[in-house]
Amino acid sequence: MADRRFDDAQYLRRSKKNKYANGAMYLGGLVLDILLKAKLLEEHPWLQNPPGDLARRPASERRLHALCYREHDLIGILDRLSRRTLDRLDSAGLLKTLKKLCGTWTIHVRYSPRTSEISEAADFLNRVREVREWLK
Amino acid sequence: MAEVNTHSGSFARRIREALRAGLAEGGIEARVETQKVRTTRLHRVIVSAPQFEQLRPSERQDLAWRIIDQRFSPDEQLLISMILTLTPDELEGG
Numbered sequence A: 001m002a003d004r005r006f007d008d009a010q011y012l013r014r015s016k017k018n019k020y021a022n023g024a025m026y027l028g029g030l031v032l033d034i035l036l037k038a039k040l041l042e043e044h045p046w047l048q049n050p051p052g053d054l055a056r057r058p059a060s061e062r063r064l065h066a067l068c069y070r071e072h073d074l075i076g077i078l079d080r081l082s083r084r085t086l087d088r089l090d091s092a093g094l095l096k097t098l099k100k101l102c103g104t105w106t107i108h109v110r111y112s113p114r115t116s117e118i119s120e121a122a123d124f125l126n127r128v129r130e131v132r133e134w135l136k
Numbered sequence B: 001m002a003e004v005n006t007h008s009g010s011f012a013r014r015i016r017e018a019l020r021a022g023l024a025e026g027g028i029e030a031r032v033e034t035q036k037v038r039t040t041r042l043h044r045v046i047v048s049a050p051q052f053e054q055l056r057p058s059e060r061q062d063l064a065w066r067i068i069d070q071r072f073s074p075d076e077q078l079l080i081s082m083i084l085t086l087t088p089d090e091l092e093g094g
Helices: A002-014 A018-043 A059-069 A074-080 A083-091 A095-111 A118-135 B008-025 B050-054 B057-071 B088-093
Strands: B031-036 B043-048 B080-086
Touching: A002 A018, A002 A118, A018 A059, A018 A074, A018 A095, A018 A118, A059 A074, A074 A095, A074 B080, A083 A095, A095 A118, A095 B057, A095 B080, A095 B088, A118 B057, B008 B031, B008 B043, B008 B057, B043 B057, B043 B088, B050 B088, B057 B080, B080 B088
Parallel strands: B043 B080
Antiparallel strands: B031 B043
């Protein structure tokens, strides 16, 4: 799924048209969203078969469930990844890149009305490609 | 990894001061707020400045994290979960 979204983003990037830059960046962020959610599922296997009555579960579990199934909150997921995963990312020199990507994407989709340029999308996707290999 | 001994309040204050001072060196008058992420040792940072209008979101991120990189140890940096870099208009409309 992440590979397909990345290919979609690259297709838009290759158009070299600024009007597709926002779409390319949006899809690039979804690649991170999918891969980070996969990490959450790996670290919290119960999320793969969540209990039916979530309302009775602790708030922390309800939050994890929402992050995994209902939201596209990259920073929220990052905050809840295990120390071990973060340390491994950091050792690979990719943690800061990932934090910047999550920050950029969050600004892009939640706050900024501006239209990106295709060069910006290309730079964003290049960085996504770096961390994608590690997160797979 | 070495354990970082940071008092949460003073650590947050250091983040705010470092970003304000670092950005001011580049002519950016920023407002900086920090939030503690519940149930964790992490801090989130929100920086707003009108001058960000001239910068792409990725450039703002590079700038803010470069300042943090210069003034905090690698272990301390791990305690900063994210830095949102917004213009006042973006912050208002978000």
